[in-house]
Amino acid sequence: MGYATLKDVAKMAGVSLATASRALNNRGDVDQATRKKVLEAAKALSYTPNPLARGLLSGTTKTIGILVTTIQNPFYAAVVTGIEKVLAAEGYTIILCSSHEEPAAEREAIRTLLARRVDGLIIAPVQSRPDGLELLFESNVPFVFVARYMPGIDTDYVVCDDEAVGRLATEHLIAKGHRRIMFLNSSRNSSAELRQRGYEESLKAHGIPMDPALVRTVQNGTQAEEVMATALEEGVQATAVFCFCDEMAVGVLRALAARGIRVPEEMAVISCDNLAFTAV
Amino acid sequence: MGYATLKDVAKMAGVSLATASRALNNRGDVDQATRKKVLEAAKALSYTPNPLARGLLSGTTKTIGILVTTIQNPFYAAVVTGIEKVLAAEGYTIILCSSHEEPAAEREAIRTLLARRVDGLIIAPVQSRPDGLELLFESNVPFVFVARYMPGIDTDYVVCDDEAVGRLATEHLIAKGHRRIMFLNSSRNSSAELRQRGYEESLKAHGIPMDPALVRTVQNGTQAEEVMATALEEGVQATAVFCFCDEMAVGVLRALAARGIRVPEEMAVISCDNLAFTAV
DNA sequence: CTGAAAGCGCTTACAG
DNA sequence: CTGAAAGCGCTTACAG
Numbered sequence: 001m002g003y004a005t006l007k008d009v010a011k012m013a014g015v016s017l018a019t020a021s022r023a024l025n026n027r028g029d030v031d032q033a034t035r036k037k038v039l040e041a042a043k044a045l046s047y048t049p050n051p052l053a054r055g056l057l058s059g060t061t062k063t064i065g066i067l068v069t070t071i072q073n074p075f076y077a078a079v080v081t082g083i084e085k086v087l088a089a090e091g092y093t094i095i096l097c098s099s100h101e102e103p104a105a106e107r108e109a110i111r112t113l114l115a116r117r118v119d120g121l122i123i124a125p126v127q128s129r130p131d132g133l134e135l136l137f138e139s140n141v142p143f144v145f146v147a148r149y150m151p152g153i154d155t156d157y158v159v160c161d162d163e164a165v166g167r168l169a170t171e172h173l174i175a176k177g178h179r180r181i182m183f184l185n186s187s188r189n190s191s192a193e194l195r196q197r198g199y200e201e202s203l204k205a206h207g208i209p210m211d212p213a214l215v216r217t218v219q220n221g222t223q224a225e226e227v228m229a230t231a232l233e234e235g236v237q238a239t240a241v242f243c244f245c246d247e248m249a250v251g252v253l254r255a256l257a258a259r260g261i262r263v264p265e266e267m268a269v270i271s272c273d274n275l276a277f278t279a280v
Numbered sequence: 281m282g283y284a285t286l287k288d289v290a291k292m293a294g295v296s297l298a299t300a301s302r303a304l305n306n307r308g309d310v311d312q313a314t315r316k317k318v319l320e321a322a323k324a325l326s327y328t329p330n331p332l333a334r335g336l337l338s339g340t341t342k343t344i345g346i347l348v349t350t351i352q353n354p355f356y357a358a359v360v361t362g363i364e365k366v367l368a369a370e371g372y373t374i375i376l377c378s379s380h381e382e383p384a385a386e387r388e389a390i391r392t393l394l395a396r397r398v399d400g401l402i403i404a405p406v407q408s409r410p411d412g413l414e415l416l417f418e419s420n421v422p423f424v425f426v427a428r429y430m431p432g433i434d435t436d437y438v439v440c441d442d443e444a445v446g447r448l449a450t451e452h453l454i455a456k457g458h459r460r461i462m463f464l465n466s467s468r469n470s471s472a473e474l475r476q477r478g479y480e481e482s483l484k485a486h487g488i489p490m491d492p493a494l495v496r497t498v499q500n501g502t503q504a505e506e507v508m509a510t511a512l513e514e515g516v517q518a519t520a521v522f523c524f525c526d527e528m529a530v531g532v533l534r535a536l537a538a539r540g541i542r543v544p545e546e547m548a549v550i551s552c553d554n555l556a557f558t559a560v
Numbered sequence: 561c562t563g564a565a566a567g568c569g570c571t572t573a574c575a576g
Numbered sequence: 577c578t579g580a581a582a583g584c585g586c587t588t589a590c591a592g
Contacts, residue, residue, distance in 0.1 A: 002339070002420070005584095005585060005586085006585065006587095007586095015562075015563085016563045017564095017585090017586080018563060018565095018587080018588080019561085019562055021586070021587060022561095022587090027587085027588090028561085029561055029562095030561070031561060031562085034561080034562085046415075046418075048395045049586075050585050050586070051396055051397060052332045052333075052336045052341070052584085053332075053336055053584075053586035053587085054585080054586060054587080055332045055568090056330070056332045056333055056336060056567095056568045056569065056585080056586075057568050057586060057587050057588085059282070059568080061332070063375075070361060071351050071360060072361055074354060077352050077354070078352060081350060081351060081352055084376065084377070085378075088377070093375050093377075093396055094375065094376055095343075095374065096360075096364065096374055097364070098361065098364060098365075112373065114328070115328045115329075116331055117283070117330065117331060222556075250556060250559075254559060254560050276502075276527075277527075277530045277557045279530075279534060280530055280537060285569060285570085286569065286570060287569075287570095295578080296578065296579045297569090297570080297579085297580095298571080298572080298579060298580080299577085299578055299579070301570070301571060301572085302571090302578085308572095308578095311577060311578085314578085330568090330569050330570070332568085333569035333570035334569080334570060334571080335570095335584090336568095336570075336583095336584045336586090337569090337570060337583080337584050338570095338584085339584080
């Protein structure tokens with residue numbers, strides 16, 4: 001069967017393709033009676049314009065590419081849901097890709113999205129450096145960053161004040177009397193860099209020496225448990241852990257629980273995102 | 281600027297459109313030297329075929345529509361991630377829509393997806409009845425159900441044995457000595473119906489009368505806390521709660537914590553999905 | 561107010 | 577092995 005085409009509609013209404021198109025798009029002057037016939041035919045045939053044909057003419061796809069690390073991190077699930085909602089209301093559709101924090105996957109996704117001719121891109125970049133993203137910059141396709149950005153790249157971005165995030169978390173723990181504070185950080189991206197800066201600033205402001213052994217990098221949220229476990233095996237000396245995100249905190253709590261380390265009595269844990277499941 | 285077209289490639293390579301197309305697609309016989317020239321030109325111009333033009337010819341979009349309730353429920357985030365991964369490897373791209381458990385939104389999303397000419401659909405249906413989905417059934421576009429299905433609709437679906445789920449959870453609680461077991465269920469969909477059947481069967485098998493006051497329906501994961509709170513305000517008599525999904529369990533735990541009710545001493549809680557954040 | 565024609569970017573028979 | 581032509585489904589000047 002397939003979809004009805006404009007030609008089918010025109011034929012049923014007894015008019016030309018051009019007239020059918022005008023009637024359907026409310027363009028130019030079309031006789032009331034003619035328009036009515038066309039609309040009825042379109043309805044009878046369940047006509048819906050082929051977006052491929054339209055896109056070919058207009059050079060537009062009404063499609064936005066979304067590239068985040070993974071929607072398995074509820075933070076990004078929320079971001080994507082919000083984007084989808086607003087865009088749907090505007091008649092746009094989203095194509096979703098995941099980088100899983102891997103630069104190569106990110107490049108590949110950008111290639112895919114551009115090949116799909118998206119009208120724009122919303123990206124949570126894996127790295128804070130624009131390496132290997134020439135394709136994107138040279139494409140002339142508009143893009144904005146979300147959650148993270150790239151210093152020096154001239155485009156809009158929606159982020160929080162990550163340096164303040166690092167400071168707030170660290171200050172809080174210091175105020176609670178902690179001086180040996182682990183930082184389980186993400187890597188490469190701007191949020192990671194800025195939160196770490198906030199962390200270091202706070203330590204410095206309180207005269208606490210910064211111990212590199214306390215800062216651990218996690219490539220990917222799901223590795224947090226392993227990284228924390230390793231630190232514990234190594235006998236890391238700390239009384240608190242500042243986690244880059246809630247997802248990592250779950251892994252940390254698990255590593256701690258596995259060793260019978262009580263939270264917060266023996267180890268305080270703080271993290272960011274304020275995700276629903278953390279509010280129990 | 282815009283994208284280079286086949287015409288640009290052909291011109292640079294000094295061949296016709298047809299030959300350029302053949303060279304690029306490894307179709308028919310093309311002289312080695314000619315093919316090389318075309319490939320070089322394509323590379324030099326960063327040529328990538330316009331999927332709109334291709335789709336118009338082939339009647340195919342290499343796009344699959346995914347319709348779930350919301351990726352904010354980590355269960356569906358995992359489902360979508362898996363689908364995306366497999367499809368990406370096959371050169372397909374996904375368009376994501378959310379129904380938020382609302383039949384009207386589901387219908388609208390299906391309309392949108394079909395209008396986009398997706399090659400197929402993967403749907404977690406809101407209802408177990410095929411009401412209002414004529415559009416889908418008449419479209420001839422292949423679709424499969426995931427997580428939930430519609431009895432009587434002839435298509436493939438990927439689900440778990442929901443009746444067994446209901447039975448296992450209930451039996452477990454009964455084995456622990458519980459007889460007043462609340463069931464915080466989802467609504468309308470097949471999983472909800474089947475899990476409830478399993479719940480009722482188990483009660484019956486153990487000679488426990490089924491009390492309708494113990495079964496509460498939640499329209500939407502985020503309402504679980506409220507529904508549980510209401511039940512508690514009403515003075516519901518129960519020693520255990522069986523939650524339809526992990527997301528709901530979080531709400532339940534919160535409602536319990538707010539009232540100082542200890543888990544599991546005063547109220548046992550069980551739920552399904554085995555999501556990462558529940559494993560702490 | 562309406563229709564014939566061109567063209568968006570591609571692929572595919574059909575001839576050479 | 578290669579090119580000219582038609583056509584996928586639409587929109588938009590251009591004529592009437």
